[in-house]
Amino acid sequence: MQMKFTEEHEWLRVEDDVVVVGITNHAAEQLGDVVFVELPDEGATVSKDDEIVVIESVKAASDILAPLDGEIVEVNEAIVEEPAKVNEDPEGDAWFFKMKVEDLSALDDMMDAAAYKDFIG
Amino acid sequence: MDALKRTPLYELHQSLGAKMVPFAGYEMPVQYPLGVLKEHLHTREAAGLFDVSHMGQVILRGDDPEAVALALEALVPVSVAGLKEDRQRYALFTNDEGGIEDDLMIANRGDHLFLVVNAACKEADVARLRAGLEPKGVTVEYLEDRALLALQGPGAEAALAALNPAVREMRFMDVATVELAGAEAWVSRSGYTGEDGYEISVPETAAEELARALLDQAGVEPIGLGARDSLRLEAGLCLYGHDIDTTTTPVAASLPWAIQKVRRKGGDREGGFPGAEVVLAEFETGAATARVGLKPEGRAPMREGVALYESDAGGEPVGKVTSGGFGPTVGGPVAMGYVPAALSEPGTRVFGEVRGKRLPVEVVKLPFVTQTYKR
Numbered sequence: 001m002q003m004k005f006t007e008e009h010e011w012l013r014v015e016d017d018v019v020v021v022g023i024t025n026h027a028a029e030q031l032g033d034v035v036f037v038e039l040p041d042e043g044a045t046v047s048k049d050d051e052i053v054v055i056e057s058v059k060a061a062s063d064i065l066a067p068l069d070g071e072i073v074e075v076n077e078a079i080v081e082e083p084a085k086v087n088e089d090p091e092g093d094a095w096f097f098k099m100k101v102e103d104l105s106a107l108d109d110m111m112d113a114a115a116y117k118d119f120i121g
Numbered sequence: 122m123d124a125l126k127r128t129p130l131y132e133l134h135q136s137l138g139a140k141m142v143p144f145a146g147y148e149m150p151v152q153y154p155l156g157v158l159k160e161h162l163h164t165r166e167a168a169g170l171f172d173v174s175h176m177g178q179v180i181l182r183g184d185d186p187e188a189v190a191l192a193l194e195a196l197v198p199v200s201v202a203g204l205k206e207d208r209q210r211y212a213l214f215t216n217d218e219g220g221i222e223d224d225l226m227i228a229n230r231g232d233h234l235f236l237v238v239n240a241a242c243k244e245a246d247v248a249r250l251r252a253g254l255e256p257k258g259v260t261v262e263y264l265e266d267r268a269l270l271a272l273q274g275p276g277a278e279a280a281l282a283a284l285n286p287a288v289r290e291m292r293f294m295d296v297a298t299v300e301l302a303g304a305e306a307w308v309s310r311s312g313y314t315g316e317d318g319y320e321i322s323v324p325e326t327a328a329e330e331l332a333r334a335l336l337d338q339a340g341v342e343p344i345g346l347g348a349r350d351s352l353r354l355e356a357g358l359c360l361y362g363h364d365i366d367t368t369t370t371p372v373a374a375s376l377p378w379a380i381q382k383v384r385r386k387g388g389d390r391e392g393g394f395p396g397a398e399v400v401l402a403e404f405e406t407g408a409a410t411a412r413v414g415l416k417p418e419g420r421a422p423m424r425e426g427v428a429l430y431e432s433d434a435g436g437e438p439v440g441k442v443t444s445g446g447f448g449p450t451v452g453g454p455v456a457m458g459y460v461p462a463a464l465s466e467p468g469t470r471v472f473g474e475v476r477g478k479r480l481p482v483e484v485v486k487l488p489f490v491t492q493t494y495k496r
Binding site: 032033035038056058061080084 | 351422
């Protein structure tokens with residue numbers, strides 16, 4: 001399935017029955033060098049728009065919101081150990097978390113790559 | 122709002138791909154394409170060129186240089202009359218309550234004193250100098266037609282010496298007039314990174330040529346204000362308006378070394394500066410608070426404004442972080458801030474509240490990195 005994007009500059013990709021979430025190249029570029037990442041606990045139940053990730057760059061701290069209701073099934077410890085990975089490969093290896101969601105149809109309303117490109121201008 | 126001013130290097134910054142931000146009334150480069158982290162590391166490993174032309178440059182003159190020095194001593198708690206020719210010294214403007222109005226550098230350039238003050242304070246500083254010194258026959262000349270560059274890092278000496286080998290002879294805090302790229306430059310061996318390096322004042326018309334000549338040297342990269350801030354934080358150096366301000370005294374700010382013995386109690390030129398009573402008493406009684414280095418034990422940066430607590434739960438804040446972030450050379454979070462004197466011993470553990478969580482922080486000696494000045 002192709003990637004979907006949120007207005008919060010997250011990308012989502014469905015792999016098997018879970019949704020993989022990360023931040024976009026554009027977001028990583030805007031943040032600058034990432035120096036700290038705090039991820040939610042595996043097994044946590046989250047609601048859409050909960051602040052579940054803290055990401056700090058050399059410049060400032062930002063939150064990342066849960067894009068959907070669901071359960072966190074896996075987090076990427078590699079980016080906690082080495083936050084610089086977020087700048088190196090934000091739309092690939094440096095995914096943030098995987099979540100199980102009840103209703104995958106919510107992704108249908110999200111932007112595709114072309115729409116996101118227009119959104120960031 | 123007034124339009125933002127530009128330094129003589131504005132076009133050079135643009136051509137180098139700098140990201141410009143408003144700072145103290147100027148459009149300044151916060152970073153170049155290299156990015157804050159790599160700019161910081163590059164400066165510590167090779168050499169970085171900074172545009173600090175937004176800072177204020179002032180000349181004080183009078184018929185008798187010693188009278189000028191003594192007149193300035195009425196505004197700053199440091200020994201100006203004891204500053205030898207071709208030497209520079211760190212100084213503070215104090216207020217009647219003993220608070221700090223600005224920090225600055227004073228250089229003795231023979232027949233005049235040369236001052237460098239902070240950009241955000243320069244108008245107030247010039248007014249303070251005029252009010253305090255002109256009645257004593259001192260001329261206060263605010264130089265608006267000179268640029269200021271800083272070249273910092275272990276490669277700074279070789280890079281600047283390629284333009285004029287005379288700078289090799291300078292020691293930390295020496296000042297000299299040398300010709301650089303065809304212009305008369307006023308050079309000091311000093312800086313704001315903890316590294317060896319130079320600050321260079323040149324006529325604004327010569328600034329770009331000099332900057333390009335330095336950038337042409339092997340290992341010299343342009344460095345923005347972002348890295349300047351993390352470099353000075355690791356070096357334990359204060360940022361005015363954050364780590365020191367009108368409410369912090371020199372002793373509380375852990376800057377007693379800036380006040381030479383001759384200006385302290387029992388000294389030949391004791392007191393005689395604004396707030397002297399408060400400031401000098403604190404040398405005996407100690408200050409209630411102290412500026413300290415703070416090393417968060419975890420990975421989370423603790424930024425300016427983070428409240429500090431004595432314990433991991435309950436109680437009122439006992440202090441706060443005044444500068445903090447990620448230290449690229451340290452490889453982790455670093456901060457400084459104020460704590461009660463009783464909690465200021467290195468090794469003391471306090472707690473900073475970040476996003477509602479109390480995280481442990483160790484009080485540490487400053488600086489975080491070893492200064493490499495050429496003494």
